[in-house]
Amino acid sequence: MISRPASPPVRSADDYRDTIEQLLRPLAARPVDTVPVAEALGRQLAADMHAPIDLPVFRNSAMDGYAVRAQDVAAPPVDLPLTGVVAAGDPGLQPLALGTARKVMTGAPLPPGADCVVPVEDTTAGADTVRIERGRSAGEFVREPGSDVRAGAELVTAGTTLAPRHIAACAAAGLAQLPVFAPVRAVVISTGDELVAPGSPLRPGQIYNSNGIALAAALTANGVEVIAVQHSGDDAAQFRHLLRTAASAADLVITTGGVSKGDFEVVREVLIPLGGEFGSVAMQPGGPQGLTVVDGVPVLSFPGNPVSAVVSFEVLARPILRRLAGLGPVPEYELPLLGAVRRSPEGRRQFLRGKLVWKGSQPRAVELVSGPGSHLVASMAAADVLIDIPAAVTELAAGTSVRVWTI
Amino acid sequence: MISRPASPPVRSADDYRDTIEQLLRPLAARPVDTVPVAEALGRQLAADMHAPIDLPVFRNSAMDGYAVRAQDVAAPPVDLPLTGVVAAGDPGLQPLALGTARKVMTGAPLPPGADCVVPVEDTTAGADTVRIERGRSAGEFVREPGSDVRAGAELVTAGTTLAPRHIAACAAAGLAQLPVFAPVRAVVISTGDELVAPGSPLRPGQIYNSNGIALAAALTANGVEVIAVQHSGDDAAQFRHLLRTAASAADLVITTGGVSKGDFEVVREVLIPLGGEFGSVAMQPGGPQGLTVVDGVPVLSFPGNPVSAVVSFEVLARPILRRLAGLGPVPEYELPLLGAVRRSPEGRRQFLRGKLVWKGSQPRAVELVSGPGSHLVASMAAADVLIDIPAAVTELAAGTSVRVWTI
Numbered sequence: 001m002i003s004r005p006a007s008p009p010v011r012s013a014d015d016y017r018d019t020i021e022q023l024l025r026p027l028a029a030r031p032v033d034t035v036p037v038a039e040a041l042g043r044q045l046a047a048d049m050h051a052p053i054d055l056p057v058f059r060n061s062a063m064d065g066y067a068v069r070a071q072d073v074a075a076p077p078v079d080l081p082l083t084g085v086v087a088a089g090d091p092g093l094q095p096l097a098l099g100t101a102r103k104v105m106t107g108a109p110l111p112p113g114a115d116c117v118v119p120v121e122d123t124t125a126g127a128d129t130v131r132i133e134r135g136r137s138a139g140e141f142v143r144e145p146g147s148d149v150r151a152g153a154e155l156v157t158a159g160t161t162l163a164p165r166h167i168a169a170c171a172a173a174g175l176a177q178l179p180v181f182a183p184v185r186a187v188v189i190s191t192g193d194e195l196v197a198p199g200s201p202l203r204p205g206q207i208y209n210s211n212g213i214a215l216a217a218a219l220t221a222n223g224v225e226v227i228a229v230q231h232s233g234d235d236a237a238q239f240r241h242l243l244r245t246a247a248s249a250a251d252l253v254i255t256t257g258g259v260s261k262g263d264f265e266v267v268r269e270v271l272i273p274l275g276g277e278f279g280s281v282a283m284q285p286g287g288p289q290g291l292t293v294v295d296g297v298p299v300l301s302f303p304g305n306p307v308s309a310v311v312s313f314e315v316l317a318r319p320i321l322r323r324l325a326g327l328g329p330v331p332e333y334e335l336p337l338l339g340a341v342r343r344s345p346e347g348r349r350q351f352l353r354g355k356l357v358w359k360g361s362q363p364r365a366v367e368l369v370s371g372p373g374s375h376l377v378a379s380m381a382a383a384d385v386l387i388d389i390p391a392a393v394t395e396l397a398a399g400t401s402v403r404v405w406t407i
Numbered sequence: 408m409i410s411r412p413a414s415p416p417v418r419s420a421d422d423y424r425d426t427i428e429q430l431l432r433p434l435a436a437r438p439v440d441t442v443p444v445a446e447a448l449g450r451q452l453a454a455d456m457h458a459p460i461d462l463p464v465f466r467n468s469a470m471d472g473y474a475v476r477a478q479d480v481a482a483p484p485v486d487l488p489l490t491g492v493v494a495a496g497d498p499g500l501q502p503l504a505l506g507t508a509r510k511v512m513t514g515a516p517l518p519p520g521a522d523c524v525v526p527v528e529d530t531t532a533g534a535d536t537v538r539i540e541r542g543r544s545a546g547e548f549v550r551e552p553g554s555d556v557r558a559g560a561e562l563v564t565a566g567t568t569l570a571p572r573h574i575a576a577c578a579a580a581g582l583a584q585l586p587v588f589a590p591v592r593a594v595v596i597s598t599g600d601e602l603v604a605p606g607s608p609l610r611p612g613q614i615y616n617s618n619g620i621a622l623a624a625a626l627t628a629n630g631v632e633v634i635a636v637q638h639s640g641d642d643a644a645q646f647r648h649l650l651r652t653a654a655s656a657a658d659l660v661i662t663t664g665g666v667s668k669g670d671f672e673v674v675r676e677v678l679i680p681l682g683g684e685f686g687s688v689a690m691q692p693g694g695p696q697g698l699t700v701v702d703g704v705p706v707l708s709f710p711g712n713p714v715s716a717v718v719s720f721e722v723l724a725r726p727i728l729r730r731l732a733g734l735g736p737v738p739e740y741e742l743p744l745l746g747a748v749r750r751s752p753e754g755r756r757q758f759l760r761g762k763l764v765w766k767g768s769q770p771r772a773v774e775l776v777s778g779p780g781s782h783l784v785a786s787m788a789a790a791d792v793l794i795d796i797p798a799a800v801t802e803l804a805a806g807t808s809v810r811v812w813t814i
Contacts (some may be wrong), residue, residue, distance in 0.1 A: 103672060106667060205497050213445045
C-alpha cells in the first residue's frame with residue numbers, strides 16, 4: 001500500500017506518448033497474412049504490389065462503333081463493307097482488310113490492322129455495309145495496351161490501407177491474393193471491485209463497467225483486433241493471472257483503474273514489481289498513468305474513470321495505433337470556441353469534450369458539451385471532439401481559437 | 408438487339424439520384440436486430456435510448472482523500488479521528504459521525520453525513536487521526552447522483568451510428584442490449600462474357616473482373632451488407648436466374664455492364680421487359696444507366712467499365728446508402744486545381760480522379776491523377792477524390808477552385 005509516495009517527475013502528454021510509441025515500434029513488423037483480394041478491404045498491404053500484366057491487356061475499343069483504318073475514312077461520308085462484329089470477350093484475332101469496317105463493342109479487341117473506332121452515333125448501318133459520316137484520326141477511341149499501367153509498374157504501395165479503389169486496381173490486374181499485415185491484437189483488462197457487467201443488478205457502491213467495452217470499441221475502430229475484454233477485481237492474484245494470459249496471446253494489453261494514489265491500486269501493486277513505471281502525466285483527465293513490459297508485451301495502464309480511460313486512449317494511444325494500422329491521421333481543426341472556459345488547471349493540458357458546429361459540410365466552431373469532470377461518461381456521448389487546452393492556459397474567452405480533434 | 412434506339416431524354420445526375428433515392432426510401436424502415444452493447448460498434452441505433460438509472464448512481468468521491476463535513480474543517484489545520492476507509496465498490500452505508508473523517512477512494516460512496524472530500528495531498532495521515540491542512544466547502548470533490556445524466560433522460564438518439572463514446576454511455580448506464588437496424592443487404596452481379604476471376608489465366612479478348620469485387624468493397628465501406636457477388640455471362644437465362652435469386656434475398660441489387668448501345672446488352676435485354684428504365688445520365692463516366700424494380704427490389708444497373716461502375720456508385724448511390732446507414736456525409740472540399748483541364752464535354756458533368764495535396768492536416772489543393780478514360784482503373788488507385796466539373800464547363804485553368812469529394 002502506497003499512500004503518499006514521493007511524487008515521480010511529471011511528464012508532458014507528448015513526451016509520454018513518444019515513450020509509448022518507442023515501446024510499440026516493434027509492432028510495425030507484424031506477421032503477414034495472405035487474403036483473397038475480395039476480403040482485403042481495410043487491411044494494410046504488407047508489400048508493394050506490381051501489375052503482373054499491362055492494363056489494358058490488349059488494344060481495345062473505347063466505344064460501341066466501327067473499327068476502321070483512319071485513311072479509309074479520311075473523306076466522309078464513305079460506305080465500307082462490313083466484315084463481322086467483335087463483342088467484348090471475343091478473341092478478335094482476325095485482321096481487318098483494307099477498305100473494310102468491323103463492328104466493335106466497347107472493350108472488344110481491335111482487329112489487327114484497324115487504327116481507330118468511329119462511334120456508332122457517327123454512322124448509318126446498311127445491310128452489309130456501313131456509312132461512316134465522320135472521319136477519325138489514328139488512335140481515336142482506341143485504348144492502347146499498358147496505357148493505364150505497364151506490366152511491372154507499381155500498383156499499390158506497401159503500408160497502404162486498402163480502400164475500394166486499391167482493391168479495384170489489384171483485381172483488374174488479376175491479383176487474386178494480397179499480402180496484408182496481421183492487425184495488432186489487444187486485450188483489455190478493466191479492474192475494480194466496484195464494476196458490474198451491464199445487465200446485472202447493482203448493489204450499493206457498485207457501478208456498471210463501461211471502460212472495457214468502450215476501449216474495445218475504440219481499439220476496433222482504429223484498426224486493432226481485440227481478442228479479449230476481461231474484468232479483474234482488486235485482487236492481485238486474479239489480475240496477475242489475467243495479465244499473464246493476455247501477454248501470452250496479445251501484442252498489447254490495456255488496463256484500466258488501479259493506477260492512482262489510493263489504497264487499493266491492484267494495477268500498481270502487481271506491475272511496479274515487474275518494472276512498471278507509474279507516474280503523473282500533465283494532462284486532465286488521464287493524469288495517472290502506468291507503462292510496463294510484461295513478458296515482452298507492452299502494457300498501458302490507464303486510469304479507471306470512464307472519461308479518463310477514453311481520453312487516455314485518444315491522446316496517448318490512438319495516433320500511434322492508427323499509424324501502425326496504416327490509417328490516416330485523426331482529423332484536427334482550429335476553430336473558435338462558443339462560450340468561455342472559466343478555469344483550466346495551470347500546468348496541465350486539459351482535454352474538454354466538445355461538439356462541432358457545422359455550416360454546410362465544414363465545421364465552423366466548437367461548443368462545450370459537458371463539464372470537465374472525468375466521471376461524465378453519459379455527457380461524453382454528445383461530444384465528437386476533444387478540445388485541447390494547453391497547460392499554460394488557465395481561462396479562455398468565448399471566440400478564442402482552439403485546437404480540436406475528432407474522437 | 409437495339410443498335411440505334413431513339414435517344415431517351417438525358418437526365419442530370421442530381422435528378423437521377425433523386426429518383427434512386429425515392430426508390431430506396433422504403434429501406435429506411437428495416438428490421439431491428441438486438442445486439443449486445445459490446446458488439447454494437449458501427450451499428451445504427453433503432454430507438455432512442457434513455458438512461459434507466461441516474462449517473463452517477465450514488466454520491467461518490469471525485470478524489471482519493473478524506474470525507475468530512477465542511478464545517479469540521481473550516482479552520483485548518485485540524486486533526487480529526489479516522490473512522491475507517493471506503494474503497495470503490497464498498498456499500499459505504501455507515502454514517503460519518505460529527506467531527507470525524509473517513510478515508511475514501513475515488514469513486515467510493517460518500518458516507519452519509521459527509522459533504523465534501525479533502526484530497527490526500529492536503530492531509531497528513533497519523534496513526535488513527537488525520538491532519539487536514541486545507542478546508543473545503545460543501546460539495547467540493549463530490550459527484551452528485553444524476554449530475555452526469557438523470558434516470559429517464561435521453562442518452563443516445565435513434566438513428567445514431569454507434570461510436571465508442573455512445574457505447575461507453577450505454578454501458579455505463581447498464582444497457583446490456585441495444586436495438587439496431589439490420590443493414591441494407593445487397594447483391595452485386597457483374598455481367599460480360601469477357602470477365603474472368605482474378606487468379607485465372609486470361610485468353611485473348613478476356614479481362615479480369617474487378618467490378619464486382621470493387622463495388623462489394625465500396626458497399627461494405629458504406630454500411631451495406633453484401634450477401635453475394637455474382638458474375639453472369641452475356642446470357643439472358645443465366646442473368647435472369649441470378650437476378651431473381653438476388654431479388655429473393657437482398658434489399659438492393661447492383662448490376663454492371665450490359666447497359667449501353669452495343670449489340671450484346673444482356674442487362675437491358677432482360678430488364679427492359681420487366682419495366683426497366685434505361686437511358687443516359689448527363690455525366691461522364693457513368694452515362695448509360697438503368698433502373699428497375701424486380702419483385703419489389705430496386706435494381707441499379709451501372710455501366711461495365713470499372714471506373715464508370717465506381718463513379719456511378721460514388722455519385723448516384725453512395726450518398727443515399729450512407730444516409731440509410733446513418734453514416735455522416737462524404738467529406739467535400741472546394742480546392743484550387745493544380746494543372747489545367749483542357750477539355751471537358753459540354754452538357755455532361757465530368758468526374759475526374761484527383762488526389763488531395765495536404766499542408767499539415769488540411770487539404771490545400773487537388774491534382775489530377777489520371778486521364779478521363781473510363782478504363783483507367785489502375786490509375787484510379789492513386790486517387791482519393793472525385794473532381795466535380797459542372798456540365799457547362801468545358802475547360803479549367805490551373806488554380807481554378809473546384810468541388811471535390813473523397814472516395
